[in-house]
Every structure is written in C-alpha cells, then in structure tokens.
Amino acid sequence: MSLEALSPILIIHAVALISPGPDFAVVTRLSIVFGRRAGLWGAAGVVVAIGVYVLISVLGLSLVLAALPGLGRLLSVAGALYLAWLGVQCLRSRGQLPDAQSRQHVGKAFLTGFLTNLLNPKAMLYFGSILSQALTPGLGAADVALLWFLLVGESFLWFGLVAVLFSSQRVLEWLRRHMLWFDRIVGAALLGLAAKLATSVAR
Numbered sequence: 001m002s003l004e005a006l007s008p009i010l011i012i013h014a015v016a017l018i019s020p021g022p023d024f025a026v027v028t029r030l031s032i033v034f035g036r037r038a039g040l041w042g043a044a045g046v047v048v049a050i051g052v053y054v055l056i057s058v059l060g061l062s063l064v065l066a067a068l069p070g071l072g073r074l075l076s077v078a079g080a081l082y083l084a085w086l087g088v089q090c091l092r093s094r095g096q097l098p099d100a101q102s103r104q105h106v107g108k109a110f111l112t113g114f115l116t117n118l119l120n121p122k123a124m125l126y127f128g129s130i131l132s133q134a135l136t137p138g139l140g141a142a143d144v145a146l147l148w149f150l151l152v153g154e155s156f157l158w159f160g161l162v163a164v165l166f167s168s169q170r171v172l173e174w175l176r177r178h179m180l181w182f183d184r185i186v187g188a189a190l191l192g193l194a195a196k197l198a199t200s201v202a203r
Contacts, residue, residue, distance in 0.1 A: 006150065013151055016126065017158040022083055022193050025186050026116045027159050029090065030109050031166040032182070038109040039163030045113025047156040050127075052118065054148050057127040082119045083194035086112075090187030094180070122197075 023046045031039025117123055165171065 006147070009147070010150060010154060013154055014158075017155060022086075022116050022120060022190060023113070023159065024162060025189055026086065026113060027162050028166050029183070029186050030112065031163045032172065032179070033093075034109065036163060036167035037106060039167050040160060041106040041109040042113035043156065043159035043163045045110040045115075046117045046159055047113075047152055048110075049114045049117035050123070050155045051148065051152045053123055053127045054151050058144055058148070077198075078119050080194045080198040082115060083190050083197065086116070087187045087190030087194060090183045090190060093183040093187075120197075 027039055027042045027046060030042035
C-alpha cells in the first residue's frame with residue numbers, strides 16, 4: 001500500500017482520536033482516579049476494541065449493517081445505556097481519590113475501556129467509512145495487516161499518552177482540589193453523549 005493511500009487515513013484517524021469523546025473521558029478518569037496502571041489498561045481496552053472494529057470493517061462490516069439495519073439500532077441502544085451508566089457513576093462520585101488498597105483491578109479497567117469503544121456504534125460506522133477508501137478488491141493480506149497495525153498503534157500512542165499525562169503527580173495534585181467538579185463534568189459529558197446517541201436512534 002502506497003504512502004499516498006495511507007496518509008489521508010492516518011491523518012483523519014489522528015484528528016478523530018484527539019477530538020474528545022467517551023473513550024477520552026473514560027481513559028482520563030481511570031488514570032486520575034485509579035492511577036497510571038489502570039489508565040494504561042483502560043487505554044489498552046479501547047485500542048483492542050478499535051482493532052476489532054478495523055478487522056470487522058475489513059471483513060465487510062458496512063455490507064452487514066446494510067443487510068441488517070436492526071443490528072445497528074440494537075448496538076446504538078446498548079451503547080447509549082452503557083454510556084449513561086458510566087455517567088451516573090461519575091455523578092454519584094464523592095470526588096475523592098482512593099488509596100492504594102482500593103485501586104481498581106486492571107481487568108476491570110481493561111473491560112471498561114473495551115466496552116466503552118465496542119458499544120459505540122459511531123466507531124463502527126467511522127471505521128467502515130474511512131477504510132472504504134483503502135480497502136480495494138486487490139488489497140493483499142500484508143497491506144491489510146499494515147493498515148491494522150498502523151491504526152491500532154496510532155490509537156494506543158494517543159490513549160497511552162492521555163493515561164500518562166492525567167496520572168502524573170503534578171496533574172494529580174491539581175485534581176485533588178477539583179476532583180468533585182471533574183467527576184461532574186465527565187459525568188455530564190457522558191450523559192450528554194448517551195442522550196445524543198439515544199436521540200439518533202429514535203429518529
């Protein structure tokens with residue numbers, strides 16, 4: 001696959017990653033509340049889900065959704081409910097950073113990141129649309145593997161950076177004084193995304 005074909009896809013994906021969304025909100029909160037290790041595992045969960053979507057898109061996800069429109073609606077409902085649940089958990093938080101004994105298990109952090117991305121049908125439609133530019137009938141297995149590796153690697157680089165940044169001591173010291181408001185903002189953002197997703201399903 002040529003650089004001319006890869007560059008637009010990687011640039012579009014970089015812009016999409018930087019744009020705040022549920023993945024960013026979840027990885028950020030995991031890093032702040034439960035530490036860098038949990039944040040990195042949450043980031044890994046998001047990235048694995050991204051890898052799944054890229055793989056499914058390669059196998060013809062857009063064709064499946066066109067044939068089964070009810071599947072997209074079902075995923076939208078599940079995604080809206082999950083985002084709303086995460087938002088309520090943030091709003092119920094007392095705004096306190098837990099001690100070392102109460103840190104979240106890495107498996108739960110990974111699952112949180114994984115489900116946040118996997119249950120977002122916009123991620124599915126997003127990858128189906130951008131990859132349609134590169135997935136041609138003559139594309140070889142090596143080209144597909146390269147595209148998958150670059151998109152997944154770019155995703156982990158960003159979310160890993162988010163986890164490291166928001167778990168740094170300097171950031172944590174500032175957040176200890178503003179954690180309650182941070183939780184409220186993240187919770188409101190997640191509920192807003194859930195409402196927006198639910199509204200799109202109802203149309």
